[in-house]
Amino acid sequence: MNRSEILSHLKQNPKVSVLIVGAGINGIGTFRDLALNGVDVLLIDRADFCSGASSASSHMAHGGIRYLENGEFRLVREAVAERNRLLQNAAHIVKPLPTTIPIFKTFSGIFNAPLKFFGKLDKPSERGSIIIKLGLMMYDAYTGKHRTVPKHKFLSRKVSLKNWNQLNADITNTAVYYDGLITNPNASPLT
Numbered sequence: 001m002n003r004s005e006i007l008s009h010l011k012q013n014p015k016v017s018v019l020i021v022g023a024g025i026n027g028i029g030t031f032r033d034l035a036l037n038g039v040d041v042l043l044i045d046r047a048d049f050c051s052g053a054s055s056a057s058s059h060m061a062h063g064g065i066r067y068l069e070n071g072e073f074r075l076v077r078e079a080v081a082e083r084n085r086l087l088q089n090a091a092h093i094v095k096p097l098p099t100t101i102p103i104f105k106t107f108s109g110i111f112n113a114p115l116k117f118f119g120k121l122d123k124p125s126e127r128g129s130i131i132i133k134l135g136l137m138m139y140d141a142y143t144g145k146h147r148t149v150p151k152h153k154f155l156s157r158k159v160s161l162k163n164w165n166q167l168n169a170d171i172t173n174t175a176v177y178y179d180g181l182i183t184n185p186n187a188s189p190l191t
């Protein structure tokens with residue numbers, strides 16, 4: 001059916017169980033789940049599918065590592081589960097994404113992190129290797145035993161500067177952790 005045929009069919013058969021207004025990633029994801037469950041569902045958009053914020057993605061399927069610091073554990077658990085589903089169900093367009101953190105201090109952030117956790121501090125502060133290590137261990141634990149991405153790695157200053165020779169030579173370490181890279185955010189996860 002072409003566009004005008006679809007519109008005229010809808011005018012003649014206007015009743016659907018669910019109408020989703022807005023075909024960004026949230027509308028499309030809801031549409032997919034309902035349709036897969038056999039629900040009679042219609043998805044509409046005032047412009048085109050994925051023409052809003054969903055067209056501007058930075059290509060990251062992230063598990064929300066930064067929310068650990070605010071104690072938003074449920075959010076991280078859900079985001080990591082969704083990231084893992086994307087890595088598993090759409091492996092042709094979602095790949096493990098290594099992310100490298102340059103580290104300049106060891107103990108920094110040890111006192112700020114608990115304050116931030118309990119909502120007593122909202123200013124960003126420098127995170128040292130101990131806090132980063134703890135955060136990455138927790139982040140790995142959320143991924144669970146069905147590893148969709150490798151565990152994080154801590155690299156010494158020497159190895160880091162050898163791998164990335166343009167890094168600031170003041171670093172003490174680097175840490176590498178993984179999230180998801182959406183290679184083509186506009187492709188359908190079903191294709």
Ligand SMILES: Cc1cc2nc3c(=O)[nH]c(=O)nc-3n(C[C@H](O)[C@H](O)[C@H](O)COP(=O)(O)OP(=O)(O)OC[C@H]3O[C@@H](n4cnc5c(N)ncnc54)[C@H](O)[C@@H]3O)c2cc1C
Nearest residue numbers: 022023024025026045046051052053054056057058059060
């Ligand atoms: C620059 C940028 C980079 C980002 N990078 C990432 C990233 O790397 N990873 C990540 O996970 N998230 C990223 N995000 C966040 C992510 O893009 C959004 O959280 C997500 O796209 C929101 O999806 P949505 O479906 O809620 O909204 P939208 O994608 O905005 O969809 C809403 C749709 O509703 C339609 N609409 C609105 N009003 C009406 C109406 N009255 N009638 C009919 N249709 C209507 C619009 O046309 C639009 O298509 C980024 C956001 C931005 C802005």
